[in-house]
Amino acid sequence: MIGARSVKMTSRKCTLPLLGFILLWSHPVWSADPLPDGQELARSIRDTIPTESASLEATMEVTLRDRKRIKTPLTIQIKPLGQAECLMTYETKPSDGNGEYWVVQRALAKRNEYRVDKMAKRLAKREDFEIGLARSSFTLSDLGLEFLHWPDQKTLRKQRRKSRSCHVLESSRSVFEGTLRVLSWVDIKSGGILAADFYSADGKVRKRFSVKGLTKKDGQWQVDEMEMRDVAEYTRSRLRLHLK
Template sequence: PPEKATEIQATLEVFEKDGKRNTSSLLIEATSISPKKWCVTYKARSKVGVIDLWRICHSIGEANRYEHNERLAKPSEIHKGLADSAFTLSDLGMEFLYWPSQIVLKTQRRKSRLCYVLESRNPNPSNGEHHRVVSWVDQKTGGILLADLYNASPKPVKRFSVKGLTKKNGRWQVDEMEMRDMKSRARSRLQFHLK
């Protein structure tokens, strides 16, 4: 859980294959509910000026709770792109880390960092869910630097990567991350405006 309530301004850019670029402003709020429960809220202004609100509530030892506009999110909304991007609620909630099958395949360097290569397998993927995720987890920080997300196909359908890190008060913070849709070739970039 976050040590204190945090508010971060962010920009979400979607770059389509045809060269079009869509930009949304996001406000991200992280709040601690208890020592074992915290919520992260994403507020985005839609194309028509309406504010959309997504919330992921994490509880240690329990599945994530997903909300959309102050109500429990439907399963289809959990796998829908946040502000029309490639980032879904389930991706941002790192749902794959809750799957029962977690195997460390090897250690490998990524982005000049020594990482555990972790394979997460979904035992019962439903429509829209990933079947497996292979992620590169930084050994020192525990942060995910890169992840390939798969459906039934042997090739990844999406690729997540951390694009920028900033060291603040002795701690590394992500200031930019990207999700690529391997089929459509669109990419979504989330930039955090850290103070």
């Protein structure tokens, strides 16, 4: 996941305190052939728990439909709770002082627990899961990789994305609104999610996630920028990580 002063990728560690999104950039997790079971592939990503504390400064830049840009600084922190559990916090610091404070508690082989509001005393309600962090398209459910906990997980095929060989993972659920299906391009060599498309009930893409920036430092690849596009609202959200 992340070292105390930088985001470094090591064996079986996430690079980002995001989606989790994040992203694993470590040794190969899956062999090139055959296709892995979808449930096992999803589990391998969501059960990767950070073992080191970290604090990372970042900026969320949102470009609205009218091309207006909103920049909000934030701090992302990781606090391990033993070997199989951790807290990931996201604290925004807007100029008006009315920031957000979100906590995602992740544990091995368990569903996430979410808390919102300052000091994270209130458990998140259903309506909280689709609120965007700092007016972005990155929601609480995105940051917790909730789609990897959905009941149906299927590896569809192998496909190249961003010049990398990937497994295409389909995550789906039966609901009447919101996102029903997510296609993720999981890098075969590293196990990280390079891109993801989020589909609504009408079969149309609602949002598109993509890794936009990678920096190599001390022989390790580090994610320094990622993007979420809201297709319907014509907005773009970019999370830039200030790596030291």
